[in-house]
Amino acid sequence: MSKRIAVALAGNPNSGKTTLFNRLTGMRQHVGNYPGVTVEKVEGSVTFKKYDIKVVDLPGTYSLTAYSIDELVTRNFLFEEKPDVVVSVIDASNLERSLYLTTQLMELTGRVIVALNMADTAAELGFHIDQALLSKLFGVPIVSTVATRNKGIEELLEKVVNLFEGQNCLEKAIVRYGDEIEQELNALQTILSHHSSVVREYPLRWLALKMLENDRELTAKVEKSSHGEEIIRQAQKSRHHLQTIFGDTPDVLIAERRYGFISGACSEAARRSYEVRHTMSDKIDSILLSRALGLPIFLVVMWALFRFTFTLSEPIVGWLETGQGFFADFAGRVLPHGYGVRSFVTEGVIGGVGSVLVFLPVVSLLFLALAFLEDSGYMARGAFIMDRFMHTMGLHGRSFVPMILGFGCNVPAIMAARSIDSARDRLTTILVIPFMSCAARLPVYGLFIGALFSERIAGNVLFSLYLLGIVVAVASSRIFRKYLFPGEGLPFVMELPPYRFPTGKGLLIHMWGRVVLYVKKAGTVILAGTLVVWFLSNFPQNVQYPTDYNSLIKEAPDDQQMASQLKRGIESEKIENSYAGKIGKAISPALKPLGFDDWRVAVGLTGGIVAKEIIVGILGTLYKTGAKKEGPQTLRDALRRQVRTDGSKIYNPLVAYSLVVFVLLYAPCLATVAVIRKETGTWRWPMFSVVYTTAIAWIASFIVYQGGKILGLG
Amino acid sequence: MENTILPLTAIHSGSLVTLVSIGGGRGVRLKLVGMGLGVGMRIKVLSSSGSGPCVILVGNRRLALGRGMTKKILVREETGS
Numbered sequence: 001m002s003k004r005i006a007v008a009l010a011g012n013p014n015s016g017k018t019t020l021f022n023r024l025t026g027m028r029q030h031v032g033n034y035p036g037v038t039v040e041k042v043e044g045s046v047t048f049k050k051y052d053i054k055v056v057d058l059p060g061t062y063s064l065t066a067y068s069i070d071e072l073v074t075r076n077f078l079f080e081e082k083p084d085v086v087v088s089v090i091d092a093s094n095l096e097r098s099l100y101l102t103t104q105l106m107e108l109t110g111r112v113i114v115a116l117n118m119a120d121t122a123a124e125l126g127f128h129i130d131q132a133l134l135s136k137l138f139g140v141p142i143v144s145t146v147a148t149r150n151k152g153i154e155e156l157l158e159k160v161v162n163l164f165e166g167q168n169c170l171e172k173a174i175v176r177y178g179d180e181i182e183q184e185l186n187a188l189q190t191i192l193s194h195h196s197s198v199v200r201e202y203p204l205r206w207l208a209l210k211m212l213e214n215d216r217e218l219t220a221k222v223e224k225s226s227h228g229e230e231i232i233r234q235a236q237k238s239r240h241h242l243q244t245i246f247g248d249t250p251d252v253l254i255a256e257r258r259y260g261f262i263s264g265a266c267s268e269a270a271r272r273s274y275e276v277r278h279t280m281s282d283k284i285d286s287i288l289l290s291r292a293l294g295l296p297i298f299l300v301v302m303w304a305l306f307r308f309t310f311t312l313s314e315p316i317v318g319w320l321e322t323g324q325g326f327f328a329d330f331a332g333r334v335l336p337h338g339y340g341v342r343s344f345v346t347e348g349v350i351g352g353v354g355s356v357l358v359f360l361p362v363v364s365l366l367f368l369a370l371a372f373l374e375d376s377g378y379m380a381r382g383a384f385i386m387d388r389f390m391h392t393m394g395l396h397g398r399s400f401v402p403m404i405l406g407f408g409c410n411v412p413a414i415m416a417a418r419s420i421d422s423a424r425d426r427l428t429t430i431l432v433i434p435f436m437s438c439a440a441r442l443p444v445y446g447l448f449i450g451a452l453f454s455e456r457i458a459g460n461v462l463f464s465l466y467l468l469g470i471v472v473a474v475a476s477s478r479i480f481r482k483y484l485f486p487g488e489g490l491p492f493v494m495e496l497p498p499y500r501f502p503t504g505k506g507l508l509i510h511m512w513g514r515v516v517l518y519v520k521k522a523g524t525v526i527l528a529g530t531l532v533v534w535f536l537s538n539f540p541q542n543v544q545y546p547t548d549y550n551s552l553i554k555e556a557p558d559d560q561q562m563a564s565q566l567k568r569g570i571e572s573e574k575i576e577n578s579y580a581g582k583i584g585k586a587i588s589p590a591l592k593p594l595g596f597d598d599w600r601v602a603v604g605l606t607g608g609i610v611a612k613e614i615i616v617g618i619l620g621t622l623y624k625t626g627a628k629k630e631g632p633q634t635l636r637d638a639l640r641r642q643v644r645t646d647g648s649k650i651y652n653p654l655v656a657y658s659l660v661v662f663v664l665l666y667a668p669c670l671a672t673v674a675v676i677r678k679e680t681g682t683w684r685w686p687m688f689s690v691v692y693t694t695a696i697a698w699i700a701s702f703i704v705y706q707g708g709k710i711l712g713l714g
Numbered sequence: 715m716e717n718t719i720l721p722l723t724a725i726h727s728g729s730l731v732t733l734v735s736i737g738g739g740r741g742v743r744l745k746l747v748g749m750g751l752g753v754g755m756r757i758k759v760l761s762s763s764g765s766g767p768c769v770i771l772v773g774n775r776r777l778a779l780g781r782g783m784t785k786k787i788l789v790r791e792e793t794g795s
Contacts, residue, residue, distance in 0.1 A: 062749050065748070067744065252743055252747065255752075281776070282760065285769065492780025492783060493745065493780065
């Protein structure tokens with residue numbers, strides 16, 4: 001049997017860690033999430049000699065404090081999973097800064113290997129690194145790699161195996177923090193080793209350091225353990241003591257001492273004969289980030305992203321719909337009629353799977369475009385450009401791209417909000433994304449605007465909806481930032497990676513991982529939701545219809561047109577008497593102040609919670625216009641003709657506008673709700689989102705309708 | 715050599731400066747230190763818009779700093795050399 005080795009890759013963002021990971025594992029990868037949080041966990045495996053090596057690509061981090069999810073995840077992984085070997089991937093051209101994380105990893109675990117990545121770039125830039133000396137000073141094996149050119153990978157695996165087998169004669173260096181800090185560390189270590197049960201889980205010196213740094217998570221853990229109070233008291237005393245001596249908080253002092261150790265080592269082992277040169281990236285940035293052109297170029301890029309997504313996905317969606325229709329027809333002919341089996345398969349199952357599949361091309365292409373922006377390095381620039389504007393919303397530049405993606409589909413948009421590192425900003429962004437009018441809402445607008453507005457102003461009416469969505473999102477974001485998540489967000493600091501041309505393989509790996517996650521998360525929910533809607537609109541089945549359609553059909557066997565009209569009558573009455581119809585009738589009085597007290601619309605809106613584009617289909621059935629074959633024109637006519645019992649027309653432009661405003665703003669679709677649940681980890685936020693958006697929708701439609709009536713528009 | 719200390723917002727593009735202090739909370743300072751931005755480091759301002767965001771060069775890395783951040787960073791401009 002081959003031996004198993006668990007390896008973790010840790011490193012700064014943009015250190016080439018992911019490229020190295022791809023080189024190591026090829027396509028044998030698996031994307032998942034760390035338990036309880038939404039940080040992506042990417043695992044892969046490689047067989048080397050007689051060893052089965054499992055590799056985990058940890059999130060890119062700069063240090064191991066408890067300030068961001070990524071950092072917490074990284075260090076908790078190292079404790080809980082205890083990988084056999086940790087490879088610290090560092091950017092050779094940024095030696096000092098990259099080694100900062102390495103020193104922290106060394107304090108945390110004994111088995112560290114440094115992969116001196118991007119060695120070629122460093123040499124080009126004029127860095128000369130004495131690898132042997134650096135290895136001796138740090139006391140860890142060092143391998144130089146060029147992941148982009150597949151260099152050093154074998155050697156790295158060799159060193160991993162050697163370290164695993166204990167063939168390592170180096171002694172790990174320990175960073176010394178100076179007499180005063182060391183004294184306090186000793187005091188803390190003594191008291192910790194005597195009392196706390198926590199020490200068994202963590203290295204003693206590291207734990208003491210974290211107590212001095214006043215690390216939130218670990219302090220809380222120690223506090224709960226036996227003699228916790230005593231230890232906390234000592235830690236407070238030590239911190240206070242150091243603060244009075246140095247006039248600065250211990251965590252900053254410790255960070256500076258670490259840098260001291262690193263720069264000491266680097267000044268011996270690394271020589272630089274370089275001057276800072278203006279690279280190609282700087283030249284590109286001088287245009288793309290310029291004051292005059294930065295914003296227009298960014299907007300054009302965003303526009304191109306949507307053109308790309310929708311132009312390419314349109315034909316594919318068409319094929320999928322044709323295929324779905326074909327399957328439904330086929331199943332309809334093959335399956336028996338009784339007990340609703342046929343309708344369950346054709347409408348419920350095939351319809352449900354279909355509505356998941358129909359989204360897939362759009363979502364996949366959006367993810368692909370997103371991966372291109374990320375891998376090329378432009379995403380960071382976009383966030384930077386939008387930072388100023390987003391500040392007016394109380395948000396960061398990083399929230400912009402997720403929000404823009406919301407115009408395509410809210411689900412990937414909410415998933416993209418992961419890149420925002422402050423929890424408050426991320427929640428705010430997630431909660432305002434549903435106001436961004438997604439593509440699924442467009443058919444509903446098309447129906448009502450097409451039916452009741454002249455072609456001349458239809459475009460403007462549509463545009464006003466998108467604008468309204470943005471305005472509500474901005475206002476909501478300010479409200480959330482002020483009342484729900486008060487306090488200053490982390491200021492915007494982001495590294496601008498050099499521009500790179502993305503590789504096809506990298507793009508596909510990025511896209512694929514997310515698509516799989518989307519299908520798992522949203523797909524199952526959409527499918528379940530469609531089945532629920534199918535059930536609600538088909539049951540109860542044993543209803544006595546007021547009109548005896550079957551005998552009418554028998555009486556007029558020759559009249560084809562009559563027969564199909566009668567069949568539609570059955571469908572419509574079936575839904576009217578179903579649970580869905582009852583729900584619609586129960587809800588419609590609440591819609592009266594908004595102008596559209598039509599129970600059919602109420603049924604449509606209820607169904608629209610599953611997926612917004614369902615609304616048009618439901619209305620089609622309820623208005624007896626039959627299947628899609630006769631086109632949307634008949635449904636539009638039916639809407640225009642619709643009258644109340646007293647003979648007054650239900651729909652006029654004002655009512656239609658009030659209705660589309662409601663559709664724009666009300667409860668997000670089930671898939672979005674499910675993703676909010678997954679991304680926030682509790683049911684609290686999706687529930688809040690449903691209630692909040694629906695309340696806002698009701699208020700907005702109320703203002704539109706009642707205000708319009710006062711102005712004499714109705 | 716002049717010794718005026720200015721906020722980063724007041725620095726023109728292309729200038730070389732030395733970082734004097736970083737204001738703001740503990741989290742902010744630690745994050746910046748982790749990203750390699752420490753007191754005493756020489757940084758080059760690559761692009762500055764005057765009122766807000768700016769891009770700086772530290773070592774070989776480009777960092778984008780948002781509006782709130784640039785106001786809190788104090789630097790010393792080196793005019794002599």
